[in-house]
Amino acid sequence: MKWRIVNHYAELSRLAAEMVAEQVRNKPTSVLGLATGSTPIGMYGELSEMVRRGEISLKGVTTFNLDEYIGLTPDHPQSYHYYMNEHLFSKVDLLPENRHIPYAEKGEFSDEECKACEEYDRLIEERGGIDLQILGIGHNGHIGFNEPSLSLEVGTHVVALTEETREANARFFRSIEEVPTHAITMGVGSIMKAKRILLLVSGADKKEVLARLYAEGVTTELPASLLHLHPDVTVIADQEAAGWLPVEEIVKEET
Ligand code: F6R
Secondary structure (H helix, E strand, C coil), X not given: CEEEEECCHHHHHHHHHHHHHXXXXXXXXXXXXXXXXXXXXXXXXXXXXXXXXXXXXXXXXXXXXXXXXXXXXXXXXXXXXXXXXXXXXXXXXXXXXXXXXXXXXXXXXXXXXXXXXXXXXXXXXXXXXXXXEEECCCCCCCECCECCCCCCCCCCEEEECCHHHHHHHHHHCCCHHHCCCXXXXXXXXXXXXXXXXXXXXXXXXXXXXXXXXXXXXXXXXXXXXXXXXXXXEEEEEEXXXXXXXXXXXXXXXXX
16 A cells, blocks of 8 residues: 655645546556545546646546435436536536446435445446555544445445435435435445555544555455555555654645
């Protein structure tokens, strides 16, 4: 695991966008794994600007998002379909047929019924697998919606959200009751199959979970710790989240 500590969120966003751009320049038909949440918003902004300035094109790129709530339609402002459109898709030249976000109808609460899950994993394989996966981390160490548990699922599946995650995401809804109880998410196996992984961590509220990720061994009770087993993971964190880390590779950019 490589750690790159930058001064603040704007630098994190620029560095992450630059790494994505480099991936796309090296392989214009790259398959990217995308995350939602507050952390990658700045990176999407930077990428959109790069495309607008003609520095990169996403025309040959295929994307697969990590997850989506169940029970929100794609036009619901809190759905991840809406988020992706708002922050990236509407601003770049990524072809609509190459954008993928998992989607399950309300009622598909068991894996047996989740045909969309199998189909999603099949599609990722068909497109050659994910070249670069972007991740954020939850306060409880979740990646995607893979919540701490005795066992973790390998492939895309339906998950019941923990109260902690629903509470953390309630800030985007009018009340906690409106936060969906279930989601569809790529599994840790699907995430670990990505050739490269970029984990973005920002803010003082992520200090504790980052300390656990840094110090603890691999445990399903901290799903992000599985990333220690992956051969090519870069963590980009800002000072607020990781200033105290005794890591060797520290990137400090001029602001
Ligand atoms: C989003 C996702 C989640 C978030 C995580 C951190 O697609 O899969 O795992 O990355 O909850 O969210 P933020 O960035 O809002 O702190």
